[in-house]
Amino acid sequence: MNTHSISKKLLGIGFIAGICLIASLLVLGLVEEREHRYADAEQEVTESWGRSQTVLGPVLIFEVPVKDAEDLITYVLPKRLEIESSLEPEIRSRGIFDTVVYTEKIRVQGSFSASDIPKNLLQVQPKLIVSLSDTRSIEKQLALSWNTREIPFYPGTTHQFFQDSGIHALVPLSRSATEYLFSFELEVKGSDRATFTPLGEETTVHLSSVWDSPNFVGAYLPTDRLISEKGFEATWNVSSFGRNYPQRFSSDEGVSLDMLMSSQFGVSLYEGVGPYTQVFRSIKYAVLFILITFTVFFLFETVTKIRLHPIQYLLVGVSLALFYLILLSLTEHIGFLFAYVLATLMTVVLIATYSISILKERIRAGYVSVLLLALYGFMYFVLKLEDYALLFGSALIFVLIAGVMYLTRNIDWFTFPTESSTTSEDSSNLWK
Numbered sequence: 128m129n130t131h132s133i134s135k136k137l138l139g140i141g142f143i144a145g146i147c148l149i150a151s152l153l154v155l156g157l158v159e160e161r162e163h164r165y166a167d168a169e170q171e172v173t174e175s176w177g178r179s180q181t182v183l184g185p186v187l188i189f190e191v192p193v194k195d196a197e198d199l200i201t202y203v204l205p206k207r208l209e210i211e212s213s214l215e216p217e218i219r220s221r222g223i224f225d226t227v228v229y230t231e232k233i234r235v236q237g238s239f240s241a242s243d244i245p246k247n248l249l250q251v252q253p254k255l256i257v258s259l260s261d262t263r264s265i266e267k268q269l270a271l272s273w274n275t276r277e278i279p280f281y282p283g284t285t286h287q288f289f290q291d292s293g294i295h296a297l298v299p300l301s302r303s304a305t306e307y308l309f310s311f312e313l314e315v316k317g318s319d320r321a322t323f324t325p326l327g328e329e330t331t332v333h334l335s336s337v338w339d340s341p342n343f344v345g346a347y348l349p350t351d352r353l354i355s356e357k358g359f360e361a362t363w364n365v366s367s368f369g370r371n372y373p374q375r376f377s378s379d380e381g382v383s384l385d386m387l388m389s390s391q392f393g394v395s396l397y398e399g400v401g402p403y404t405q406v407f408r409s410i411k412y413a414v415l416f417i418l419i420t421f422t423v424f425f426l427f428e429t430v431t432k433i434r435l436h437p438i439q440y441l442l443v444g445v446s447l448a449l450f451y452l453i454l455l456s457l458t459e460h461i462g463f464l465f466a467y468v469l470a471t472l473m474t475v476v477l478i479a480t481y482s483i484s485i486l487k488e489r490i491r492a493g494y495v496s497v498l499l500l501a502l503y504g505f506m507y508f509v510l511k512l513e514d515y516a517l518l519f520g521s522a523l524i525f526v527l528i529a530g531v532m533y534l535t536r537n538i539d540w541f542t543f544p545t546e547s548s549t550t551s552e553d554s555s556n557l558w559k
Contacts, residue, residue: 139437140425144417147444151413154451158410161455162403168224173318176219176228177264180317181391182210183324184257184293185309187239188286189248200288200378201248206240206306208327214336216396223459227396228318229336230264236310237327243375249300255309256284258293264316271296272310280311288384320344322393325365328374332363338396345392363392402463405510406455409467412506412520416447419527420478423498426534427486439485443478450474471503 187203211234218225235257255271262282269280273296284293298307322345323332337358343349347369349361367374370390376382421440427433450470457466475496482492509519 137425140421140440143437143440143444144414144421146441147417147448148414150445150448151410151417151451154448154455155407155410157452158403158407158455161459165224165403168221169226172219172221172226172228176318177316178261179319179321180231180315181260181322181324181388181393182233182235182257183259183289183387183391184326185235185237185255186257186326187244187298188254188256188288189244189251191248191251198378201245202288202376202378202382203239203243203253204374205237205309205327206243206329206374208235208237208325208330210235210323210330210332212321212323212332212334214321214334214338214394214396216336216338226318228316229321229338229396230314230316231321232312232314234310234312236308238309239307241305241307244300249302253298253300254285254295255298256286256289256293256295257311258284258289259315260290260292261315261317262292262294265294265313267314269294269311269313271298272308273298274304274308288378290384320393320395322391323363324387324391325363325367325370326387327365328367330363330365332365332392333360334362334394335360336394336396340396342395343392344395346390347392359394361394365390365392402458405463406451406458408510409454409506410451412509413448413451415524416450416502416506417444419502420444420447420495420499422531423495424486426531427491429535433485433487435485442481446474446478446481467503467507471500475499475503 185205189201189203191199191201193199213232214229215232216227216229219228220226255273257280271278271280276299278296278298280294280296282294283291285295294313300307321334323330325332325347335358339354339356339358341354341359341361343352343361347363347365350364352361353359372382372386372390420443424435424440424443428435450473453470453473454466457469460466461469478499479492479496482495483489486492486495505519505523509523512519
């Protein structure tokens with residue numbers, strides 16, 4: 128076979144590799160479609176169960192009527208705010224899709240300083256407001272302990288400054304009081320994340336859960352945290368010096384709800400890299416798998432008298448592309464790990480069995496099997512690394528290119544081995 132024939136053969140292999148790569152990339156569209164279906168199912172579950180929960184409050188609100196103008200509203204924030212919260216996660220399913228939701232038990236206590244309340248407002252009946260993202264899951268009547276008195280909560284915030292969802296109570300004031308102690312408990316349902324707003328001059332939040340992969344979010348990171356296989360505990364200590372709004376402000380001072388919400392913090396129930404993301408990332412290595420496998424078969428042609436038909440390359444390439452479709456379909460039912468192992472075994476057995484026939488020897492098919500197992504094993508390792516995936520992926524490509532260069536270092540490409548007289552020339556002519 129002359130040099131011109133070798134060039135044509137390589138071009139033919141490259142063309143087939145391109146077709147197989149396109150077939151692999153077509154799975155990307157299917158991954159996106161299934162991911163959208165998963166997002167829709169997740170939204171249906173969270174809409175029924177409960178959305179992300181943000182606790183904002185409590186806040187004392189004083190409304191003073193002003194003649195021929197809007198009421199002047201004064202907002203007083205707590206002197207001390209302590210929140211104890213525990214999340215109980217659970218899995219809810221919609222069809223074949225699973226979604227993580229939680230039940231949150233919250234205990235809030237603290238105090239308002241009488242010195243933060245202007246004397247001219249003591250005759251005004253204030254409201255204590257607690258804003259919540261979603262109150263639909265509150266199943267029990269709530270009560271507020273206010274300086275040892277029990278006062279009922281009522282639904283809604285009844286105030287346009289806050290979102291409508293929440294609770295409020297009418298609390299009494301006294302000219303002789305130096306502080307107003309408060310406490311209450313509530314249980315809500317939510318999903319994705321649980322956050323809090325540090326309205327106290329000194330705010331302490333302690334959050335715990337059996338969830339072992341938390342993602343701390345928001346304006347502040349925990350002061351202390353402990354994460355183990357049994358779950359996590361985290362504590363935030365936030366001072367009012369870290370906020371951009373004061374302890375007391377009026378409706379004419381330009382403080383907005385967005386300013387308060389910008390200081391929120393908490394935790395997201397992080398699930399790591401999702402299964403669809405893992406399948407998506409694995410498809411990015413399709414070109415590497417196809418080129419390496421085709422290179423191995425071409426090397427067998429180079430150093431032996433075997434000649435392979437383009438259809439044989441095409442069938443091997445299609446088998447490699449089929450891996451990603453099998454991986455996606457199995458992942459939705461048995462999880463990514465088991466789906467990856469099963470898809471790998473199916474693909475390797477299929478190609479190895481076929482290689483026994485086209486490469487004429489079992490030992491050669493064994494080499495192909497070992498190579499594919501090593502590649503799929505390494506790819507899984509790289510997919511799990513996340514932060515170091517690019518580094519190890521680049522290292523793999525370097526090692527493979529170095530290996531090909533080493534194995535072909537003594538080949539004279541200008542005198543490419545020809546088939547023996549007992550081998551039909553028809554197969555090689557297909558490449559000319």
